[in-house]
Amino acid sequence: MISSSARRGRPRDARSDAAIADAVAALLAESGYAAMSIGAVATRAGVGKDTIYRRWSGKAELVYETVFTTADTADLPDTGTLEGDLTAVVQSLVEEFSEPAAAAALPGLLADFAAVPELRAAIRSRFLAPAKERLVAVFDRAARRGETDSGVPADLALDTLAGAVFFHLGIMGEQPDPDLAARIAAMIVKGIEVR
């Protein structure tokens, strides 16, 4: 709950931002993405719906921006080997996708993204472009070490890593084994290493 002094006229009020993010996470975990409404988020956060709509175009964008942020900001791993780096990349995806609010949101959110070209363009440029950049840097280091050829298909590797984690956890609802990231990374690394 934020204080009554929250300045609703200012779009970047940190306290209302935090209250909105908390409300989104709580409502996702309690009742899921489909049942969550902007009105319920506003009520729970103690802000007006207009405060939310000034910042976000709708539910999909609100959920995406408040829930899926860790992968973009995490440090780029540099473990010294391609397998170590990719394990770290996959581990960050596993952690992001297993967090309760994220797990609750992801299937419905991706369905909304897939259905709306503008949202799809947003996920590509704001979520996947940074992820791809990180992965390209990992592959560049591996190529410099001689572990891979240059020209590894980073797009396809990214879709494969993200798809594997998403399908395993999000669709199949599996609990992540402690070694899930290492197993997925090992399968892909061997596929792109120079022999």
Add this chain to the structure above:
Amino acid sequence: MISSSARRGRPRDARSDAAIADAVAALLAESGYAAMSIGAVATRAGVGKDTIYRRWSGKAELVYETVFTTADTADLPDTGTLEGDLTAVVQSLVEEFSEPAAAAALPGLLADFAAVPELRAAIRSRFLAPAKERLVAVFDRAARRGETDSGVPADLALDTLAGAVFFHLGIMGEQPDPDLAARIAAMIVKGIEVR
């Protein structure tokens, strides 16, 4: 449009089944999964809603059963190599996921499956169990040829293959390159081959 002699009292009328499947495919392609209602399917197919509800528990099950059938029934490939077999498996996923009705349905359908434990159990037992069986047979043949160790993680390989195709086509909305299946299969095959 089916003829007026369609026997609505009989749940397995082949003509109404075909009309319902055609209506589902047309409505998915026209307006998408979220906007499709059982009522609209019934009207378009020229049957009563009760005819649909006698056979299917709701929209998710109806769409799943009428749209996603080819992968279950396609012949198991036996090309003589693991890479050839897996390319054929992935190609059948690519074709299934690219078909217009399937592409339109998949994200929303998977969101419904993920949200409802009973539906998730259904997709596991009726869709993924046969797919896994086919994949286990492929891996068994590869192990007998000495291409892989026995004990390849078929579950994880299946989630990775299906996730890669789904993420690339369904979420990213990429058009499938002619060599997409071969590229994904090659990446995975090298990951699980004996060196």
